[in-house]
Amino acid sequence: MFNLELPKHIMDKIEENSKEMKLSPREKTAAIEKLKEVYNNSVITPGEAIGVVTAESFGEPSTQMTLNVFHFAGVAEMNVTVGLPRLIEIFDARKTPSTPKMEIYLKSKYSKNAQMVKDIATKIKESNLEDISSSITINVARYRIDVELDKKRMKELGIKHEKVVEKITSAFKTAEVKDDKDVITIKPKMEEADLIEVYKLKEKLKKINVAGLKGVKQVLPIKEDEEYVIHCAGSNLKEALEIEEVDGEKTKTNQIFEIAEVLGIEAAKNAIINEAFKVIRDQGIDVDVRHIMLLSEVMTRTGVIKGITRSGISGQKESVLARASFETPDKHIINASLIGEKDDLNSVVENVILNQPIPLGTGLPGLITKMKEKENE
Numbered sequence: 001m002f003n004l005e006l007p008k009h010i011m012d013k014i015e016e017n018s019k020e021m022k023l024s025p026r027e028k029t030a031a032i033e034k035l036k037e038v039y040n041n042s043v044i045t046p047g048e049a050i051g052v053v054t055a056e057s058f059g060e061p062s063t064q065m066t067l068n069v070f071h072f073a074g075v076a077e078m079n080v081t082v083g084l085p086r087l088i089e090i091f092d093a094r095k096t097p098s099t100p101k102m103e104i105y106l107k108s109k110y111s112k113n114a115q116m117v118k119d120i121a122t123k124i125k126e127s128n129l130e131d132i133s134s135s136i137t138i139n140v141a142r143y144r145i146d147v148e149l150d151k152k153r154m155k156e157l158g159i160k161h162e163k164v165v166e167k168i169t170s171a172f173k174t175a176e177v178k179d180d181k182d183v184i185t186i187k188p189k190m191e192e193a194d195l196i197e198v199y200k201l202k203e204k205l206k207k208i209n210v211a212g213l214k215g216v217k218q219v220l221p222i223k224e225d226e227e228y229v230i231h232c233a234g235s236n237l238k239e240a241l242e243i244e245e246v247d248g249e250k251t252k253t254n255q256i257f258e259i260a261e262v263l264g265i266e267a268a269k270n271a272i273i274n275e276a277f278k279v280i281r282d283q284g285i286d287v288d289v290r291h292i293m294l295l296s297e298v299m300t301r302t303g304v305i306k307g308i309t310r311s312g313i314s315g316q317k318e319s320v321l322a323r324a325s326f327e328t329p330d331k332h333i334i335n336a337s338l339i340g341e342k343d344d345l346n347s348v349v350e351n352v353i354l355n356q357p358i359p360l361g362t363g364l365p366g367l368i369t370k371m372k373e374k375e376n377e
Contacts, residue, residue, distance in 0.1 A: 004040055006032070042290075047364040052348060054291040061285040062087060080254075086279050090256070090272060093299065093307030097254055100235040102216070105250035111227035120245050121219040121230045123212065127157055130206040132164070138198055144187035145202050159211045167210050175201065213239045238262045257305060265300050272296040272305075319343050321350035 006014075014035070018028045044050060062084055081089065081099045089097050104124065110116050130136060134150040149164065165179045168186065176187045186205060188197055218233035235255040241248045241262070253259060254275060260268035273289070273296045280287050298313055299306055306312040310327040317323050320336040320343045335341075345351055348358045357363035 004036075004043060006036060006039055010035065010039070047361045049348065049358075049360045050294060052360075054294050057287050057291045058295070061280070061283075061287060064285070082279060082282060087276065090276050090279070091295065091299075091308050093256070093305045093309070093312060095257055099233070100215070100253070100255050102232040102235045102237065102240060102253040102255075103251065104230040104232060104240055105247040106228065106230070106245050107247050108227075110245045111229075111247075114221075114228065116245075117221045117228040117230065120243075121221050122157060124216055124230060124232065124240070124243070125219045126212040126214055126216045126234070127159065127210055128206060129164070129168070129208045129210055132157065132159060132210060136202060136206060138195070138202055139185075140195065142187070143195070143198055144185050145198065145205060147184040147186065147205070148182070149184070157211055164210050167208055168205070171208050172201070172205075260300075260305055265303055265305075268305055269296045269300040272299060317347075319345070319347055319350045321345075321353050322347055325349050325353065 014028070014032060017023075018031070023031065079099055080101055081097065085098070105111070106117065106120065110120060129147065132150055132153050133147055135146075135148045137146050137148075138144075139146055147168075149161065154161070154164075161179075161181070165177065165184060168184065169177045172186060174189055176189055178185045178187075186201065188201060213232075213234075213236040215236045216232045216234040220231045220233075221228045222231055223229075235253045235258060237251070237253045237255065237258050238261070240246055240251060252271075252274075256268050256271050256275065259271045273292050276292045276295070277287075277289060280292075295308075299308070306316070308314055314326040315323060320332060320341055324332040336343075343350060345354065345356075346359060348360060351358040351363075
């Protein structure tokens with residue numbers, strides 16, 4: 001049993017909460033004593049094999065997870081990857097999740113009015129040129145593309161004609177764009193442009209983003225407690241945070257690399273903890289949050305997100321034998337021998353391979369005895 005003092009940030013929290021709850025000095029002292037007991041019971045014993053325990057704590061329950069890949073967020077049209085496939089995505093540090101999703105929270109003055117929320121959701125949803133056009137056709141005789149805009153749809157989305165022309169012009173600097181208010185014409189500047197080039201241009205033209213957040217294919221306002229939250233299929237956190245009505249402190253995404261880019265590596269570390277904990281909790285499995293915290297710390301400690309893969313943290317261990325034990329042993333051993341790499345045998349795996357005590361638990365301390373000199377008779 002340890003007898004450690006509580007850290008300053010916990011003591012500050014106790015002070016803050018005791019004022020809010022108007023605790024008497026006696027109640028406050030009792031709360032501190034109880035917290036001390038919990039805190040001391042939570043401290044890890046020196047020499048504890050925390051990496052092995054963490055691996056076991058994740059490995060065993062994750063094999064019991066259901067293989068159901070999707071669940072539905074509000075309606076059947078919005079799928080979200082859950083369970084073991086999502087856990088693999090997180091810990092392999094996949095650049096893009098199979099189902100990117102964003103939850104956009106609005107500032108209090110907008111979040112309770114259903115019509116305002118609906119208007120903001122419409123503004124957020126990505127609109128491509130094909131969504132606001134009544135026709136996009138190839139004029140074969142003149143080797144050009146004619147775009148006829150749907151004015152009714154543009155009015156609904158609040159998109160101006162000039163903005164559309166501006167977007168097309170900036171996207172196709174190598175093409176000649178003409179606007180006569182009813183039809184926008186786009187013609188390649190190349191003298192020898194053939195029909196194949198014109199057709200390729202037409203397909204690119206359809207996908208030009210003219211309004212909304214790029215990548216957000218679908219929006220769904222859902223009432224949670226007393227406010228509306230906009231659930232989005234697709235993610236674009238950087239642009240979402242620039243929208244005036246959006247509450248940047250609450251808005252979240254399941255795209256961890258995007259979080260690291262926009263908010264920094266510490267935010268990404270917390271996102272890994274929250275995403276992994278949510279998957280495990282939804283499956284009805286109990287894993288100590290400290291195991292998840294350890295994994296997220298290992299994945300982000302270098303300042304970039306690295307997965308638990310042969311090209312990530314497992315392939316960058318200091319020990320040659322530890323790297324070789326994970327995957328592609330021939331490659332690691334040959335490369336190490338070519339450069340004369342040294343293995344200090346500081347960790348678990350390499351000592352297990354060599355059948356010698358591991359530097360953890362009872363194998364950590366070295367015992368030295370001091371013998372008494374035999375007394376002269």
